[in-house]
Amino acid sequence: SQELEQSPQSLIVQEGKNLTINCTSSKTLYGLYWYKQKYGEGLIFLMMLQKGGEEKSHEKITAKLDEKKQQSSLHITASQPSHAGIYLCGALPTGANSKLTFGKGITLSVRP
């Protein structure tokens, strides 16, 4: 079955600092999704990556998928308190009607 490892488990950064979090799959992926969850709320879709080597950016967040389509990183530039939350990566394995499997999430805290 698809397994996703996210690292680090948690992260505390000073406002304004850059940071990178990772998501590693045990198998080649059809698609990799990044979501953010604030406490007590639902998941907010950030980005989806499907092609090896693909990179997408939205505001200060950049996500990359490696060529082998097994590892993804999420980079936040000049972090702000609004970036705090739980970041979850979800993966679709290759194949139709695949189920989206999530990692355990990374808790990010940003100190003002």
Next chain:
Amino acid sequence: DTAVSQTPKYLVTQMGNDKSIKCEQNLGHDTMYWYKQDSKKFLKIMFSYNNKELIINETVPNRFSPKSPDKAHLNLHINSLELGDSAVYFCASSQGANEQFFGPGTRLTVL
């Protein structure tokens, strides 16, 4: 103009009761899902419906029964609730394998 909505947001009930959670999406998506997020924040899929047809059914006790009256709705009925059922349940929808949009969650507490 909420995209994926769930009711109720909070549900507190006694062990042994039967309860339902409702989900509606107005995005015109063809696929809907139910997820369970436990106390450790681990999110795991329970069911998936595509055009009202069950396509994913994980190892979930048969006390849990999803029902999709139409493409825009996927309800979750739980019989004989147990303490271990306490969790946050999320509904989501997508168009095929595209990104999934999640509802705000239903926090179920079984006493």
